[in-house]
Amino acid sequence: MPELPEVETIRRDLEKEIVSKRVKSVEVHGTRSVRRHGSDEEFIGRLEGRKVLSVKRSGKYLLIGLDADQDVLVMHLGMSGQLLRVKSPKEPMAKHTHVVITFTQAGQLRFVDPRTFGELFVTRQDDLEKAVPELAHLGFDPVDDVMSWTRFGALLANRHAQLKPLLMDQRFVAGIGNIYSDEILFAAGLKYDRPSDSLSAQEVRRLYRGMVETLSEAIKHRGSSLADEQYRDLFGEVGDYQGQHQVYDREGLACRRCRHEIVRLKVGGRSSFMCEVCQV
């Protein structure tokens, strides 16, 4: 579910909420969310008593720096994961709450995930790049890493892939998923199936700008919550960027630029939306 703008929104709030807090206790329910550890006890043991030093993001991963042994708590929300900050342990427990972290002062952080594609694990900072290949192989960060558009053009030209799947390839660029790839391609005026090595210099610039500006705007609006409102921030509030969507989830509606009807199609098995006039 959550892509870079949603994860970054959560990261910023989490930073304000949990840095310098100390973990008092941890509960794990079910077997799916904590699955890389030999046992739940090992995971819990590496968290209890630790103080949170930092909250970082790498692509769609959240990295919680801990004060002991340079350990990091890694969290990925998958399709349906939510982090909820609650002030009191007495607050009713939502269905599908799989991990509960209680701090010594003030409340809990709860991980709720109906589809259980998300996960949490603790690893050594040094091992992030060795023991966790998904993290090690992540591409550049489209918001944090400054890159010239000429370098971006070189990266595109090195590949021969359709633009949409390439934007969604976490090894190429980290953090973009199904919603934002469509929005970025509309912003750039490019069609999903353009080969990455077919772009003119001007098209490369448009794609780079479209990527940076779309994601930055989405962060300002605290991410996108679709009709099911599955994406909620740390405090249970919905995002606001869906109102700015140009194509995603707008099948049959008029293009905001040219009034032509937005169409829906499948690209790599995923629902995709585009304007056939504005994107070529």
Added chain:
DNA sequence: ACGCCCGCCTGTAAGC
């Protein structure tokens, strides 16, 4: 390389 298909899960909506 790249594109496609599957599996991993639960919940909801649409179709019959």
Added chain:
DNA sequence: TGCTTACAGGCGGGCG
């Protein structure tokens, strides 16, 4: 009113 099917913000693996 069922029951069945399709689909949902992700990702890894296998196959051709």
